[in-house]
Amino acid sequence: RKEVEQDPGPFNVPEGATVAFNCTYSNSASQSFFWYRQDCRKEPKLLMSVYSSGNEDGRFTAQLNRASQYISLLIRDSKLSDSATYLCVVNRRASNYQLIWGAGTKLIIKP
Amino acid sequence: DTGVSQNPRHKITKRGQNVTFRCDPISEHNRLYWYRQTLGQGPEFLTYFQNEAQLEKSRLLSDRFSAERPKGSFSTLEIQRTEQGDSAMYLCASGVSNQPQHFGDGTRLSIL
Numbered sequence: 001r002k003e004v005e006q007d008p009g010p011f012n013v014p015e016g017a018t019v020a021f022n023c024t025y026s027n028s029a030s031q032s033f034f035w036y037r038q039d040c041r042k043e044p045k046l047l048m049s050v051y052s053s054g055n056e057d058g059r060f061t062a063q064l065n066r067a068s069q070y071i072s073l074l075i076r077d078s079k080l081s082d083s084a085t086y087l088c089v090v091n092r093r094a095s096n097y098q099l100i101w102g103a104g105t106k107l108i109i110k111p
Numbered sequence: 112d113t114g115v116s117q118n119p120r121h122k123i124t125k126r127g128q129n130v131t132f133r134c135d136p137i138s139e140h141n142r143l144y145w146y147r148q149t150l151g152q153g154p155e156f157l158t159y160f161q162n163e164a165q166l167e168k169s170r171l172l173s174d175r176f177s178a179e180r181p182k183g184s185f186s187t188l189e190i191q192r193t194e195q196g197d198s199a200m201y202l203c204a205s206g207v208s209n210q211p212q213h214f215g216d217g218t219r220l221s222i223l
Contacts, residue, residue, distance in 0.1 A: 043215060
């Protein structure tokens, strides 16, 4: 079983809709959590960190559930430019903060 | 541009050749990471430096792979006697403790 698991998708969503992704992690010692976005053949770029109390950045909302060991990303009013792969990432101080990545969820926004 | 810089962007080489990639991290970042990513997968950790010290190597990293960060600034990743399975995107990231890591554009390696 992978340490960080995501539904690979693709999620095909009409423009303007709301879409949510979940990600589960298996190591309870995980300390920091992030969502990265990756466009085709490009490097991953940080979308947002995920805080225990949940956090919002514009149309994007991230939440963490430590008890159930999952994090989520909600995108409201989706835009065509949101089409990308969304990677769930965790790290642990005990592992020198190396990032442990999910395989990503592919999102396709259709006009 | 003060971001993470990697070169070359693309490298095509014949099987059996040696290749070397370079990464210039963000100057104030003391941590530098190398990852490898293949199609449809998330990046996989290869190795990590804190300043000039290489503190961790993944079991994915065979003896053909070596990385250095001689002065605690830029880093090089060398692959000797390349194999078909080495074809991937090699990503470098830099950061500070548990803050988000910042990535370079990556070096895409293709082995013929």
